[in-house]
Amino acid sequence: MNTPSRLLVITESGRIVGTQFISPPAAGVPSVSTALRPGLGQQVHEIEMEPTLPVRTVEQIHAFHEAVAKQLGPDRLYGRK
Numbered sequence: 001m002n003t004p005s006r007l008l009v010i011t012e013s014g015r016i017v018g019t020q021f022i023s024p025p026a027a028g029v030p031s032v033s034t035a036l037r038p039g040l041g042q043q044v045h046e047i048e049m050e051p052t053l054p055v056r057t058v059e060q061i062h063a064f065h066e067a068v069a070k071q072l073g074p075d076r077l078y079g080r081k
Contacts, residue, residue, distance in 0.1 A: 004048040008035065009068055012042045014078045016065045021051055043079060047071050 010018035020036045038044045049071055055064050069077055 004050050007047050007049045007068070009045045009047060009072060010036050010038050010042050011045065011072070011077055011079075012039075016068055016077075017042065019064075019068060022046075043076075045072060045076050 006022040008018075008020045008022060009016060018036050022035075025033075036044065047068070049068065052064055052067075053060075055061050
């Protein structure tokens with residue numbers, strides 16, 4: 001079983017439009033970092049989630065996005081307050 005990792009999720013109008021797992025740099029090793037940034041009308045969320053196997057097919061992408069949406073919940077996915 002994998003340990004949960006931080007996952008950045010970009011949403012827009014109730015849809016997931018981008019995801020990125022955040023990997024901490026190894027100790028003592030120089031690193032370059034990149035991160036998703038939300039555009040106009042988009043929100044960024046950070047959740048804990050187990051990394052999945054490589055996502056290569058449309059069905060795997062759909063299943064991954066369903067799991068992320070379930071983890072986010074309707075309040076964060078649809079921006080309800």
